[in-house]
Amino acid sequence: MGITMQAAHRPSARTEDFADAPGANSRIDEIFVPQMKDMHAFEVAGGGERECGRYWSIDPAYGRGAYWCLAIDDAAAIAVFDLMFEETVSFGSVVPNFFCFGSYGRNMIPYFSELIGVEDGWESGTLLGYAWRAGMCREVVPPNERLVVASISLLPDGATKVARAIGTDPITLTTAIARLDGTLRVPALSRLFDEIKAARPSRTAAKAYYRCKLVEACALVVDWHERNASSAAPRMRAVDRTSLNLACAFAREHLGDPIELDDLCRAACTSPSKLASLFRAAEGATPMGWVRERRMEHACELLSNTESPIAEVAARVGFARQGSFSEAFKERFGVTPHRYRMLNRTARTHDAH
Structure with missing residues (x-):
């Protein structure tokens, strides 16, 4: 370019x-x-x-x-x-x-x-x-x-x-x-x-x-x-930062698709053990754990800001079945996707008044 x-x-x-x-x-x-x-x-x-x-x-x-x-x-x-x-x-x-x-x-x-x-x-x-x-x-x-x-x-x-x-x-x-x-x-x-x-x-x-x-x-x-300002964390080596960022970019761009650890490794051009150590150091999570968190965050955005059916939200964050998505969402946030959406609407109505 x-x-x-x-x-x-x-x-x-x-x-x-x-x-x-x-x-x-x-x-x-x-x-x-x-x-x-x-x-x-x-x-x-x-x-x-x-x-x-x-x-x-x-x-x-x-x-x-x-x-x-x-x-x-x-x-x-x-x-x-x-x-x-x-x-x-x-x-x-x-x-x-x-x-x-x-x-x-x-x-x-x-x-x-x-x-x-x-x-x-x-x-x-x-x-x-x-x-x-x-x-x-x-x-x-x-x-x-x-x-x-x-x-x-x-x-x-x-x-x-x-x-x-x-x-x-x-x-x-x-x-x-x-x-x-x-x-x-x-x-x-x-x-x-x-x-x-x-x-x-x-x-x-x-x-x-x-x-x-x-x-x-x-x-x-x-x-x-x-x-x-006074306690900057040690910087990652350039090659490691590039690998991590490539994996993160791939995951963000494919949240609606099935993603395996091998897919992230291919995107990052590195081994599973190396990628795991990079995610542990930078994000405090496993690579697939990081992907799950991004999926859940995106699900929250969709539930809060769109009227998409729950099944469509599930598909857009990589779940083939609505039931599996609802179980994972409830395990993460303590409420079902439907309940989360209703609570968000209630809070917005309260704020508007």
Whole structure:
């Protein structure tokens, strides 16, 4: 994958000197909108299936997928996209200074390898943060590579506003963002970006929901940064991290399919004993135990955020029989899937009032 990008830099101590400017929303738009024409995308009115923000669908003649973003307070944005092109596509724009962090799929690695030096093969859902200087950003995407991202972008004044909202300063926030280099694991933050991908709040609640998620994400990254600033855990060797991330990526992409330990080993290009030791060190679980947890987490998301029948939820998380799924779910959470869904609805109704 070819790429020409501006180099990243560490957040400056002058972050607070960036002033809010007239036409601020255009500053957010210029990060996202100019790329859509190059991507052969057309805008769908009303924010598409998310019922807010701006939503583009890729022209089927060139590929498939969608790109959605929502500007918040004219100084920040949440974006989610899942794309694949049938031919090489080049897109880009002149962007302002901004900070960004999010959950990036494994095919996104070449976009950032020049910036952070992380090897190919990282996990779908790897957390990455970076800062762009104002300038041209152009990317070249080859065909048939799925690109999946959920991210938060902050203009410098947006970082200042959010930092104040969570009781910290913008330097702490942007330093925390810059520490997310693709090798570090923050489970609560990964889950939050998974929730953003899966959520479909109502039109009435959508903007408030995403605003809260933006603030929560910034609070989580600062909390992680402050808890781990002086006691960073030893890093895994690059080759071992690559093996682990390949196995995790394979599992996340095939949660609805039968998965055996041998499948994970083939994806990771390593032996069962080695893979087991990597999962034990990084995740505190066996490889298949980790897969079961991801399946249960995804089941919770589907039960909470969709009206899919229980049998369909079971199939989407890799269970051939609804009964087996219900037994496994109850063993894990103490309630049946149906009861879990009802409790979630009751809690949401209570919160709404």
